[in-house]
Amino acid sequence: xxxxxxxxxxxxxxxMLFIGISIFFVMFIGMLNSKxxxxxYNQEPMNVEEVKKEELNVExxxxxxxxxxxxxxxxxxxxxxxxxxxxxxxINENKPAYKGFIWDILISARLLCRTGSTADKWLxxxxxxxxxxxxxxxxxxxxxxxxxxxIIHLKKSRTESFGQITYDKFHILNMxxxxxxxxxxxxxxxxxxxxxxxxxSDPDHKDTPTILKPFFLYATLKEPCxxxxxxxxxxxxxxxxxxxxxxxxxxxAKDLPxxxxxxxxxxxxxxxxxxxxxxxISANMTRWSFYAAHIDQGLMFYLAKYIYKDVSIxxxxxxxxxKPAKGIARRKPILDSLYFDILEKYQPPLLxxxxxxDKYKFDRANYLSIGKxxxxxxxxxxxxxxxGGSKPWQKTFSLYRLQPSTIRRMKRTYSANLYAPTNLWWxxxxxxxxxxxxxxxxxxxxxxxxxxxxxxxxGARALYKDQAEVIANVGQDIEEHKEMxxxxx
Ligand SMILES: *[C@@H]1O[C@H](CO)[C@@H](O)[C@H](O)[C@H]1NC(C)=O
Ligand SMILES: *[C@@H]1O[C@H](CO)[C@@H](O)[C@H](O)[C@H]1NC(C)=O
Ligand SMILES: *[C@@H]1O[C@H](CO)[C@@H](O)[C@H](O)[C@H]1NC(C)=O
Numbered sequence: 446x447x448x449x450x451x452x453x454x455x456x457x458x459x460x461m462l463f464i465g466i467s468i469f470f471v472m473f474i475g476m477l478n479s480k481x482x483x484x485x486y487n488q489e490p491m492n493v494e495e496v497k498k499e500e501l502n503v504e505x506x507x508x509x510x511x512x513x514x515x516x517x518x519x520x521x522x523x524x525x526x527x528x529x530x531x532x533x534x535x536i537n538e539n540k541p542a543y544k545g546f547i548w549d550i551l552i553s554a555r556l557l558c559r560t561g562s563t564a565d566k567w568l569x570x571x572x573x574x575x576x577x578x579x580x581x582x583x584x585x586x587x588x589x590x591x592x593x594x595x596i597i598h599l600k601k602s603r604t605e606s607f608g609q610i611t612y613d614k615f616h617i618l619n620m621x622x623x624x625x626x627x628x629x630x631x632x633x634x635x636x637x638x639x640x641x642x643x644x645x646s647d648p649d650h651k652d653t654p655t656i657l658k659p660f661f662l663y664a665t666l667k668e669p670c671x672x673x674x675x676x677x678x679x680x681x682x683x684x685x686x687x688x689x690x691x692x693x694x695x696x697x698a699k700d701l702p703x704x705x706x707x708x709x710x711x712x713x714x715x716x717x718x719x720x721x722x723x724x725x726i727s728a729n730m731t732r733w734s735f736y737a738a739h740i741d742q743g744l745m746f747y748l749a750k751y752i753y754k755d756v757s758i759x760x761x762x763x764x765x766x767x768k769p770a771k772g773i774a775r776r777k778p779i780l781d782s783l784y785f786d787i788l789e790k791y792q793p794p795l796l797x798x799x800x801x802x803d804k805y806k807f808d809r810a811n812y813l814s815i816g817k818x819x820x821x822x823x824x825x826x827x828x829x830x831x832x833g834g835s836k837p838w839q840k841t842f843s844l845y846r847l848q849p850s851t852i853r854r855m856k857r858t859y860s861a862n863l864y865a866p867t868n869l870w871w872x873x874x875x876x877x878x879x880x881x882x883x884x885x886x887x888x889x890x891x892x893x894x895x896x897x898x899x900x901x902x903x904g905a906r907a908l909y910k911d912q913a914e915v916i917a918n919v920g921q922d923i924e925e926h927k928e929m930x931x932x933x934x
Pocket of ligand 1: 519
């Protein structure tokens, strides 16, 4: 009997062993395969939902790099009066360069959740016309959902451009389920809980005084409005005004020579005729000639200041509050109140400093030459903007830069430029890579991953020639214009 049993069990054991080896082999080939395809991930994010359940037991801890966001539900019901919104285009499953922007959004969501934000998070996505898909890849959707981000798909357009995406930002005006919506560029990260902007602009939020208007913009060195972040009060009225403004512009552009934008009247306001000027850190000007005046930065400035008029504008440490003048015919708003160094009183602690702002405040003598003091006030220091060539995912990386000993050694220069926020970005990516077993090969980043990430899907800036298609697509109710108004350069 005993011997018989033994004889029976041996083949079974061999069989099990064989199955085991086969499974291992299949998995191994699978991993090789996905690498050969040149994807960024070695495998799909594993069991995102399951991992999430474990995470819910983690206590809120600012230092932990774990994802503390609640997974987003498949619903459009707001869970807060406020929302953050990102917009992304150029998504093409065959060109992984877009992943960098997705990671940036995920990292932003993690930082917001960690610092205690309770606002909703939305992402508008537009797939590339070259994509074979109708929705974003499942691996992206799972991660976004696990980070509390809800997704809205915009229609694929016939062509795509950077310029088009800048118009997609204006969808936030139509998010009328929310009291306030803050737009964030997909190459920015918050460095603190940005909910305080919502609270400071909301009379119903009793814990804080209302020192901000329902719209909030900020100027830069040479522009009256920076398109990387702004806050609006959504309304059907404003959304319609936006569509109308763009439609008017399109009509007028037909008769204009290249670049089809009148720098005198811009989107519909002639500064000189109204004895008015726009203001940036470095200058007061009367022409619509600043960077991106012909697209989002100019359009948002026009809509906020000359249509809505109830707007706060930060210019360095100065905060201007504007209101409509009495008499509807008056286009020029009037200054309601003016504050200096006010937002810092309400800004929560920062996760990282940039442009030497930590040192600047205490050691002006040594850091005075930097000339960037205006960047050391909120909202400038509340957010890091990886503009142009400073995107972390388009640069070389070494795990060495995250080691505590490296950071200690760097103490003097750690807050220079965007170094510390870049480190924060990498810390989060490393954590996310571990947590969701993404398999991004961070050890061989420079040779294996970076080459796939280097070129932004839509180029680095908006061109005048992007205009035609864009304008033709604005607002779903605008008929498609077949004739190309703006010819390429
Ligand atoms: C979300 O809900 C819609 C309709 O309510 C459904 O069609 C869709 O499949 C759902 N998506 C997921 C990922 O559950
Ligand atoms: C721009 O004009 C305002 C007054 O409207 C003034 O306070 C400010 O100093 C001026 N800025 C520059 C850079 O000249
Ligand atoms: C604006 O939002 C409403 C719902 O609030 C929606 O029905 C409408 O289609 C949106 N308009 C555009 C152009 O997206």
